[in-house]
Amino acid sequence: MVTRRATVVGTDPDVDLGVKLCGILLATPLIPAAGTLAKETLGEVKGVYGAMLPKTVTPRPRAGNPPPRVAEVSSGMINSIGLQNPGLDRFLENLTDYDVGLPLFVSVAADTVGEFVAMCERFAGEERVSAVELNLSCPNVEHGGLQFCAGPGTVREVVAACRVPLSGKPLFAKLTNEGVVNNAVAAEEAGADAVTLINTIPALVLDPRERQVSLRGGLSGPAIKPIALRAVYEVSQVVGVPVIGVGGVTSGTDVAEFMLAGAAAVQVGSGSFVREPQEMLEEFAAYLRKNGLRARDLADALTER
Amino acid sequence: MKLHTVEVLQRERFGDHALLRYRWTGSPPEPGQFVMARVASSTSPTRSLDPFLPRPLFAHDYDGEAMRLLFEIRGRGTALLAGEGTELLVSDPLGRGYTIDGGPVALVGGGVWVSPLKLLARHLARSGVAHDVYLEIPAAAPEAYAAWISGSYPDATLVPTGGASDASRAVLESIGDLSRYAGLYASGPAPMLDAVKRVSRDTIPSQLAVRERMACANGSCYGCAVPVWEAGERAYTRACVEGPVFPGEVLAW
Numbered sequence: 092m093v094t095r096r097a098t099v100v101g102t103d104p105d106v107d108l109g110v111k112l113c114g115i116l117l118a119t120p121l122i123p124a125a126g127t128l129a130k131e132t133l134g135e136v137k138g139v140y141g142a143m144l145p146k147t148v149t150p151r152p153r154a155g156n157p158p159p160r161v162a163e164v165s166s167g168m169i170n171s172i173g174l175q176n177p178g179l180d181r182f183l184e185n186l187t188d189y190d191v192g193l194p195l196f197v198s199v200a201a202d203t204v205g206e207f208v209a210m211c212e213r214f215a216g217e218e219r220v221s222a223v224e225l226n227l228s229c230p231n232v233e234h235g236g237l238q239f240c241a242g243p244g245t246v247r248e249v250v251a252a253c254r255v256p257l258s259g260k261p262l263f264a265k266l267t268n269e270g271v272v273n274n275a276v277a278a279e280e281a282g283a284d285a286v287t288l289i290n291t292i293p294a295l296v297l298d299p300r301e302r303q304v305s306l307r308g309g310l311s312g313p314a315i316k317p318i319a320l321r322a323v324y325e326v327s328q329v330v331g332v333p334v335i336g337v338g339g340v341t342s343g344t345d346v347a348e349f350m351l352a353g354a355a356a357v358q359v360g361s362g363s364f365v366r367e368p369q370e371m372l373e374e375f376a377a378y379l380r381k382n383g384l385r386a387r388d389l390a391d392a393l394t395e396r
Numbered sequence: 397m398k399l400h401t402v403e404v405l406q407r408e409r410f411g412d413h414a415l416l417r418y419r420w421t422g423s424p425p426e427p428g429q430f431v432m433a434r435v436a437s438s439t440s441p442t443r444s445l446d447p448f449l450p451r452p453l454f455a456h457d458y459d460g461e462a463m464r465l466l467f468e469i470r471g472r473g474t475a476l477l478a479g480e481g482t483e484l485l486v487s488d489p490l491g492r493g494y495t496i497d498g499g500p501v502a503l504v505g506g507g508v509w510v511s512p513l514k515l516l517a518r519h520l521a522r523s524g525v526a527h528d529v530y531l532e533i534p535a536a537a538p539e540a541y542a543a544w545i546s547g548s549y550p551d552a553t554l555v556p557t558g559g560a561s562d563a564s565r566a567v568l569e570s571i572g573d574l575s576r577y578a579g580l581y582a583s584g585p586a587p588m589l590d591a592v593k594r595v596s597r598d599t600i601p602s603q604l605a606v607r608e609r610m611a612c613a614n615g616s617c618y619g620c621a622v623p624v625w626e627a628g629e630r631a632y633t634r635a636c637v638e639g640p641v642f643p644g645e646v647l648a649w
Contacts, residue, residue, distance in 0.1 A: 129615035131637060135398075146618075155632050161611045161619035163473070166446040168611055172618045175632060313445045341445055364612040365434075365448060367398055
């Protein structure tokens with residue numbers, strides 16, 4: 092396999108950071124997790140990421156949830172943003188904003204299978220878009236508001252339906268931790284080209300002084316890393332498609348751990364709020380150099396104990 | 397988020413409030429801008445990730461060499477910042493601050509939110525804009541804090557108030573006739589900002605500094621939502637990049 096030698100700012104040129112994901116060459120294995128990298132900051136992260144992944148887009152504009160939307164917890168944070176976004180039409184009008192010389196992946200969410208399919212149809216003919224990630228942690232209004240990834244049945248249904256219009260583009264299914272192994276198998280059987288594991292974990296913060304719920308939302312950050320790592324490891328054992336690891340990555344060692352667990356690429360989310368992804372990449376490069384490994388070798392580098 | 401390691405020069409405590417001074421040679425803060433700050437870990441080569449997020453704190457003052465942050469100790473993050481340690485991790489000054497136009501103007505502040513008004517007053521003085529400062533001092537505030545505020549804002553009119561509920565009214569009443577001002581700059585609790593917004597509506601331009609919880613502080617996460625009017629519709633915008641200072645008429649409270 093010929094892989095492009097990555098030229099990445101600030102890292103050792105002798106270290107090969109390149110990986111291949113569903114036939115797409117990525118100069119580094121890092122991808123921003125959906126909803127954690129604003130257009131305004133794209134300039135600051137040149138040479139750090141292997142692909143661009145903007146905030147989840149929905150068929151129509153969404154105002155998002157009323158504040159407060161974030162809360163701090165031990166070694167992590169909870170967010171309840173409500174998928175605030177300008178909607179598909181505006182997103183497509185401004186797609187060139189994401190032209191930063193990297194493969195562009197898009198994250199999509201919708202209320203129904205039909206709407207997921209309609210969005211995939213719009214992206215199917217969009218040359219700028221290299222892959223589509225289905226955000227399956229949104230409520231399925233046709234199934235009483237249960238998340239699409241609540242069980243293998245709906246995962247299979249939505250992935251199979253989106254597979255049809257996206258015949259020429261890689262399709263990723265982003266799953267939550269609960270039932271992740273069965274859901275990942277269902278996604279693969281329905282035609283997903285990769286699975287992204289894991290989304291934030293449902294969580295809650297209480298205010299004992301006011302005796303009320305402060306925030307209910309998704310937990311991210313280092314608190315969930317071991318959970319995400321287990322999901323990536325176990326799913327990698329049973330599916331043949333690539334796994335994209337995400338959850339609590341805050342260092343280059345974390346990136347290496349996810350890849351050793353079986354991830355072909357790694358998304359960085361709330362970790363980028365507290366550290367620079369550039370630093371994480373430099374640490375990852377140092378790890379590879381010290382161990383005489385290339386990034387793409389890590390998935391097979393785990394030794395049995 | 398890029399955080400710089402800086403040297404702590406001084407810490408002071410006034411009851412639940414803390415003043416932190418650190419050496420700053422980066423870009424100077426505009427009044428109304430904020431920084432993200434967290435303690436540096438002495439034991440880890442990187443940093444402790446608990447607490448996870450840095451805290452957004454208004455730039456209180458900057459003299460060309462040292463930055464001052466004035467904040468309320470509310471939880472673990474701020475308690476650690478007010479605690480010990482010779483180093484600190486801080487971001488560049490962030491966000492959109494106050495715009496300085498013509499005078500005379502009134503600066504209206506309450507509680508710990510008076511913080512950004514010090515740097516604003518400094519810039520107004522430098523620009524030759526006449527300004528008066530009106531600050532609420534809650535009755536419950538520690539004496540040391542009240543003393544420090546009166547020392548820090550020597551020309552300010554200090555308005556003692558019984559609590560948050562009447563604070564905005566009391567401060568606005570102390571100003572009297574607003575029509576002698578070309579603009580109102582406010583930083584205070586939500587009821588005070590709301591009151592300033594109401595009295596200034598259609599007559600005097602106001603600029604209000606809002607305070608929101610933040611995570612990324614660079615526009616990525618949409619965590620610091622502020623309701624605003626956009627083309628006649630209520631929508632959420634981001635305090636970190638569109639604010640934290642907003643024209644009063646834009647805020648849709």
